[in-house]
Amino acid sequence: MKLNVPMPVKMVLLVLGTTAFYMYLGQIVPQKEVHPPPPVLIDPGMTTEDLIEVGRELVNGRGICMDCHNDVRAPAFDGVGARASSRIEGLSDIEYLAQSLYDPDAFLVPGFAQGMQKMNEPPISFSDEEMKAVVAWLQSQGGTATVTLETDLGY
């Protein structure tokens, strides 16, 4: 038996069906709600160990560093603390790491393109103290962290 469905009903069914299908696609992909990173408090009495912990939070949170530093778009962080002092002649590991954060295009690791933003500028806007925490964490990746809140990063 042939079902004679009126044209307006067919149109409504087409509109609802197509919309429902696309909405369904939206439900089956991974669901992630992204909240702004919580503020990081840096106490004047923090030690280098404390700074490493704060740096880890910043690198994984507000800095969104891990989105790129995976050896595909930008160099991975594994061992960066060990090789930082030998990257540019005349620059210590702290100076090199600080330069990478304040002026990332000044030196590019061979094989990678420029484009990383200056981390003290919006939208990341790390403060000088937060920069020290990030440098401490980077030093700790294969090296020994020596940065304190009294260290002058030169920027």
Added chain:
Amino acid sequence: MSRNKILFGIGVLAFIAVIVTVRLGGFLVDNEYRQPERQVAVEEAAGEAEATPRQQGIADEQAADEAEARARPYVEAEYRTVPFVGSRVTVWVLAQLHLLFAAFVLAVPIFAFIIEFIGYVTGEKRYDRLAYEFTKLLSVSFSMTATFGAFLTFALIILYPKFTNYLMHIFSPTFLPYVLLFFLEALFLYSYYYGWGKFGPKMHLFLGFMLNVVGTAIMFIANAWLTFMMSPGKREDVDGDGVPDFVSAVSESGALLSLRDAFFNFTWMPINIHRIIANVAFGGSIAAAYAAFRYLQAKNDEDKAHFDWMGYVGNFVAIIAFLPLPFAGYYLAAEIYAYSQTLGIQMMGSTFSWLFVIQAALIGNLFLGANYYLWLGMGRIEGTVHFQKFIKWLLIAIAICFAVWATPRYAISSVSEIAAMGGSSHPQLSYLGQMSAKNTAVNILILSTYMSFLLYRRTGRTSIHPHRQLLTRAQAIVFSTAAMLVIFFGVYGYQVDAATRIRFAIPQVYSVLAAMVVITVIDLPLYRNARQAAQTHWGKMPAISQYALIFIALSFTWLMGLMGYVRSGLRGEWHVYGVVLDTSPDAYTPTLGFATQVVSVTVLIFFGLIGVVFWLSSLGGKKAYEPQAAADADGQLEGA
């Protein structure tokens, strides 16, 4: 069930609803305590009237409310909320609805003007009628655009007062020109529509031209506001080291430094270009859906033929604009990357990466729908057998490209599946999820769709050009070379580093664009004055072809909603990226599932409203109302 029965059923339900409401209201009023009227009158006359406990209670409550209001200091609100729905969703839906109607109102005059111009040059009246039919959709849509624009403005002022005030601080000098242009838009639109056939053709074409100029200018101003929110400045090599520096249009505290830089900000022109093309594609699809609606309603062959042709032209406009749209999208994305790599990464490699899998499904459906309609369209032309043999190969190419494009790099898998694959990505299929494969797929999709158009154009026609064989072979060589170049760069992309791989997209795009231009340039003289070997039977399309047109319009609308979301959502927790932080409870990026629900609801509202536009536009073709008695009397007179 007939329409009369449905209307009767709705009438009965409405009647019952009215009776129930009146009875309920009466019941509530009847049960309210009142003092007997005579007693009140006696007490009032004697000056002894006393308040009842209820009146006293109400008076006390009012006094307490007033005292509380007086004690409360005035605080400037930063945000206000909407119960249940929330402020963000309210503004989101209103902005999207405004944008959809605005896109339609800006797009239709572009191709209506072009079609009218073709009619003027060729002298064929059918083009003039077609352009008028498109223009009929404009007046109601224009009102809808203005209504939602006003609604959106009020919603922003009420719900985001501080942020709206900030935007006014930056852009207030642009508001008066905007309003004046809007006034001119109304003037040109209504004179273009109501002046059809009333002015000379040149004057009327001038009105259409001005309508487009003013409409585009309006969009450019509005685009400055929204692109400023994403890129509040420009990039310029200030220190002379060869690397573009960020030059903000506002100070660190948000104060305006340069209106020029705020207006002509970094992503302004890419958005302008992308929107003009996308609007034409969207407008064409909605106009084709209107034609489909009228085709399915048509009772005679003449109307069927007219609306079949209108649907074909609308779809033609949509797809012709759709072909370069991925390139415009690529340009926009590249400019977003160039402005801020952080934004670019957010878009393609982080929060929104899965959104582009949904986008791939939508675009794949659009290509399939458009090609399906064209292939069905060959059926209205005699002698299509020669070309139909190519269709299965085109279908295979499109299906493969669709599958490649929709393949994600990382699959959604269970723990056991991850263990079996040896990671979150499939060992072989994940290669198809990379940029090289996707760029190749979309370029081949575009070439295949272009080929469908070419076959349709040739159906039923025989070239009489003296060098037809040579030119046809030249076209085949150009097409094959472009396809091979696209595939070559796609495969070679796996052998090079990421930066080089991304740059390979450019020769791929140029190959396809160049092929389409060269083949078209060859095709025009090749089929000029071609012998019409077969008749085209307009109005002989199966009903499913018309539903395909509606499906294409739906997919376009949904795609616009989705891409509107990603463009706006990219900013994350920023009202103005890097300048004004969103501190409202909605300052987070919702899940894709939630976003697609909002997009779906918006699309359904839009289609409900566009249905009203279609219905109102179709009233013009109906017979004028005649009272029954007069009609009967006329009938009797004629009978006598």
